[in-house]
Amino acid sequence: MTTVRRRRSALALAASAVLCVAIAPAAVAAPTPTPTAVLPSGLYGTGDPTYDGVWRQSLALLAQDTVGVKPAGKAVDWLTGQQCAGGAFPSYRADATKPCDAKLPLDSNATAAAVQALAALGGQDATVKKSVDWLKSVQNADGGWGYNPGGASDANSTSIVIGALAASGGKPAETKSKGGKTAYDALLTFAQPCGGKDAGAFLFQPKMAGVVADSTAAAVLGAHGKGLVVTAGATDEKGTACEKATTIEAAAHNGAAYLATALAKTGHLNTPPMPGSTDPAEKPDHGNTADAVVALTAQGLGDQAKKPLEWLQQNSAAWAKESGPAAYAQLILAAHAAGADPKSFGGTDLVAGLNATGPAPEATEQAEAADEKKDDSGSGAGVWWLVGAFFAASVGVGILFSGRRKNQQ
Template structure:
């Protein structure tokens, strides 16, 4: 069914053709979270003599921001998204990613050209995203095999993975690693340490029947001694794709009948983790409930903030996970909300286009069967391609009316009822056209029937003339 944001995008096209589109009023534009987790030990800087842009950013890298914490992450996301859209990247972009791999098979978040690898700074998240990017591109079996061997070698005894090797596991890192294993066809049930599989590692972070009903199915980031277990938004969102057996890019699966089901807890269940067969459904049910309660977007509090603000990244990962879990209908509202509100996250950071955010939205749009070439009025594919080295083959599709700025369906902060600004423009346009047509017909009628005893007199009535549309 067409939701209002989808109709709003169509209405924008009519408004643009009529020359009536106006500048948008931005809504829900909270300061975006970082696209990748920080690793304080990661190296920085580019030695003189290495290829770089005038800003010091390596020439083959997407984005203009400091790559210290997210270089491999954002590069991998960009390559996955562009490959999905059949945009062939520049050789320099692929080679930059390959050159970041260490001899032991892992990737750090970023290392400057010529800087030796430090095992302690290699990270599972960067490695898994690179695996998914190279698998998507094809033709890179050797570095992919070395990487999956590295991931398997750094699995914790409980089956989980940490961000950096040797640390306690966390839900986000475990989920992202499982995405990488699944992308190359490895079953997490067969990736194990001391009898604990990858599925066991993920399940350890999910809240089950021993927790309050409004928390069941959610994931916590990492248990802490003396701290009550509580749902974590981004952990729950990123864990869903893995629990559903998915990876990037997301492809549609068989649809489930009805909405996702919360775990059936009748008091007789053990206090242990949920069975893997129930994990994705339970997480999807929790996330769907949060979306419904918060206007089809997820909220999160940044440290020191008094109130929660929209979390674009978690919302996008939730859409990806819901689609992979067979619940595209439950993902549609959040996808439409992103179309109406996420442009500032993708393209209006201090360094311009954020390739990680933009690529995530491209992947989200396609999973939700929306057009990434006109996602709420923004040509995300072109934005992403323009943020890095010129591709061999550029974007070749999409709505010619799409812009590189938000154009339709920006929703108000306190509503998601579907009547976006773009939709209202469309309605107004139709009303204006209808009114003009009625006036024209009325004038013709009067001209055709002059008053008795007078000659035909020209109609002198004045003519009545006759918006748009964001932790790792």
């Protein structure tokens, strides 16, 4: 889910409060955009963090860890400092020195993303456990999760929570609601049958299509029990044929087949115009195209991921620069999944671009390796200097002893 998509979702939830009184109060309150102010030095990005502060921070840290970059300590501290006492993360809170306000909306997506990032970085077991316990406590009866606790389950939220459970060492298939349902039971309710509209795709919610490519890409990962970081799965021999699905595995195949078909013509997905826009034309959707590459690769449809990957390499640099850390992170995770080099992605160094959006990282694997090599070289030179000195001294002692023998003779 891109930053733009998260803002849309938050605004949609706020609008739903007016249009549908049946929605639980906890799910309808949207945070008020923060006025222009100096942002925390540990935060990635310069845009208003109201709707995506924790989200973009989590993706940035996760992407850095994936490519061997050790984030700045204050960047990690900023993220952990966003956690509320009960374990949940909001989308953003400006003053982390005060307890979370009771009216502050808690965000399952932000919480799940934070869990994945902190679990990957390590050393945050208590924070991770607290968040996972909270996520389990707000699981809906159908086995899924909503954007905010109390809201109806949706494919995106359910899928990213699956990723959080897996990243923290849990077993999503064994995490059941009070009604005895798992997240996979919920995901199957979003899967569309073959032959109709959006055949094989996962809808955002059964009665709300949403941005189908977005929810489908998320659900394919969730169906595989995967988080945001994946590697290539075993080749899917079924190709892109949609088949009757009664299991989560079959539904994942159909979802990936839907994405492959949607991408086949142009190599990219499209996004509808923003609400209120005067331009009715659809625009290329870089973020969901990147997510689709990850989903296709996880499903084992690497060949079908090549065209959208190439499109991203040729067309995503300006988008990432404009959109900020979450965009760079999505592209890095897509490159990682598909086996491309994120430091040379269509001529763009995505890692450098991401690093530049936040506090300077502490180190990278390459820098550490270079330092170790330098240390080893220095140590080696020192050892050989000592060996040489010892040899010279030994020769001197030998000559001395030899001279003594001659004198004695």
